[in-house]
Amino acid sequence: AQSVTQLDSHVSVSEGTPVLLRCNYSSSYSPSLFWYVQHPNKGLQLLLKYTSAATLVKGINGFEAEFKKSETSFHLTKPSAHMSDAAEYFCVVSGGSNYKLTFGKGTLLTVNP
Amino acid sequence: NAGVTQTPKFRILKIGQSMTLQCTQDMNHNYMYWYRQDPGMGLKLIYYSVGAGITDKGEVPNGYNVSRSTTEDFPLRLELAAPSQTSVYFCATDSNYEQYFGPGTRLTVT
Numbered sequence: 772a773q774s775v776t777q778l779d780s781h782v783s784v785s786e787g788t789p790v791l792l793r794c795n796y797s798s799s800y801s802p803s804l805f806w807y808v809q810h811p812n813k814g815l816q817l818l819l820k821y822t823s824a825a826t827l828v829k830g831i832n833g834f835e836a837e838f839k840k841s842e843t844s845f846h847l848t849k850p851s852a853h854m855s856d857a858a859e860y861f862c863v864v865s866g867g868s869n870y871k872l873t874f875g876k877g878t879l880l881t882v883n884p
Numbered sequence: 885n886a887g888v889t890q891t892p893k894f895r896i897l898k899i900g901q902s903m904t905l906q907c908t909q910d911m912n913h914n915y916m917y918w919y920r921q922d923p924g925m926g927l928k929l930i931y932y933s934v935g936a937g938i939t940d941k942g943e944v945p946n947g948y949n950v951s952r953s954t955t956e957d958f959p960l961r962l963e964l965a966a967p968s969q970t971s972v973y974f975c976a977t978d979s980n981y982e983q984y985f986g987p988g989t990r991l992t993v994t
Contacts, residue, residue: 780924791974802911805981805982810925812988813987814888814985814986814987815927815974815976815983815985817982817983817986820981820982822981861926865981871929871932871942872927872929872983874927874928875926876925876926877924877925877926
């Protein structure tokens with residue numbers, strides 16, 4: 772069994788300030804973890820993924836995430852927010868012998884000018 | 885490459901009507917998925933397929949059916965539409981633990 776908890780349903784930041792989106796997971800297996808982004812009325816796009824290699828994962832558009840097994844966390848960060856980062860972000864876990872993903876409920880990121 | 889395409893983009897159905905949501909991929913991936921997205925709920929897996937001729941239920945399969953006769957196509961069928969099926973539906977494929985999503989179909993049942 773696996774689950775994902777995104778700790779904030781909504782995060783608001785000012786342009787140019789850091790972004791932190793928090794995600795905790797549980798999994799019976801060695802998990803693969805992902806962050807996806809969804810802009811309004813669009814499909815989902817992969818930002819980054821962790822699949823048991825380096826624990827600090829770099830993704831597109833300056834985002835990165837750190838896998839911390841002891842804390843069962845996979846928080847998403849970005850040093851400086853841009854207006855174009857405004858979107859909904861989903862933390863996702865995959866584990867076991869199939870490819871089924873379990874999605875968190877999402878965090879809406881608002882970027883203020 | 886178009887990736888994953890879905891038709892239609894929008895549809896309004898009356899209660900009890902039926903319809904098929906189309907999904908086609910040109911990436912030659914074996915794995916395909918159907919999700920529904922409801923506000924504040926993330927994505928829920930409806931059905932998935934690991935290859936042509938093989939399908940299996942996901943988390944919320946009731947009220948839906950699928951088929952997979954070819955690698956490219958994975959249609960989702962709603963037989964008796966209900967208001968609870970109002971949602972945005974996404975089709976996806978998978979390669980090396982990365983899922984590629986279609987643009988979605990927004991369905992309203994009234």
